[in-house]
Amino acid sequence: MRFSIVLSAIMVLLLTACTASVVHAPDTTTGLAQPETTTPTPTAHESRTDQQTIDSEELTLQVWAELDHTCAQLITLTHQLGTCIVQSGLSDARWESVARFWRSAVSSWLYGIEQLRQASTQRDYWRALLQLENNLLDLERYMNRLEETAHDLSIHQPDFQRVMTELHQVVVSARQGVGRAHERYSHMTNN
DSSP states (O other), rough: OHHHHHHHHHHHHHHHHHHHHHHHHHOSSOOOOOOOOOOOOOOOTTTSGGGGGTTTTOHHHHHHHHHHHHHHHHHHHHEEEEEHHHTTOOOHHHHHHHHHHHHHHHHHHHHHHHHHHHHHHHHHHHHHHHHHHHHHHHHHHHHHHHHHHHHHOOOOOOHHHHHHHHHHHHHHHHHHHHHHHHHHHHHHOEE
């Protein structure tokens, strides 16, 4: 009795499997050809530069590594700069004003980098790159203002001088990074 129940269960399973294979099997008896699907060729208009999607890999790893390093260094050194000024006890209204503009320029630079990263078309990338250039000009301008104000206030502590030197180097690296991003854009549009 138990054997017959097991045998019946096996038969039901086999029947179910066979039925499923028949139901889902492709129909090869009609002889009708299946419609072919083709990928439409983009028109010249659709292929224009401002319509082409940028692959996230289009920017070289070297360019992004350089820009990302610049961002990290700006954040770290700006914090260290504030600490040095507090420790020097030489901060005044002039310094606070310039420092505020500097922090704003750093924030704009970070935002510009993010906009460049999120650009989905070459047009968006170009606009973000132009904006990043403006952000870079602000960095350079307020870097000079920081140096001038520090000189006027006679801030010569070794830590402060080290931070200012490193900040200057980072701003130079930022300029190089933007230049490389321009080169990469030219490469993308010419290929």
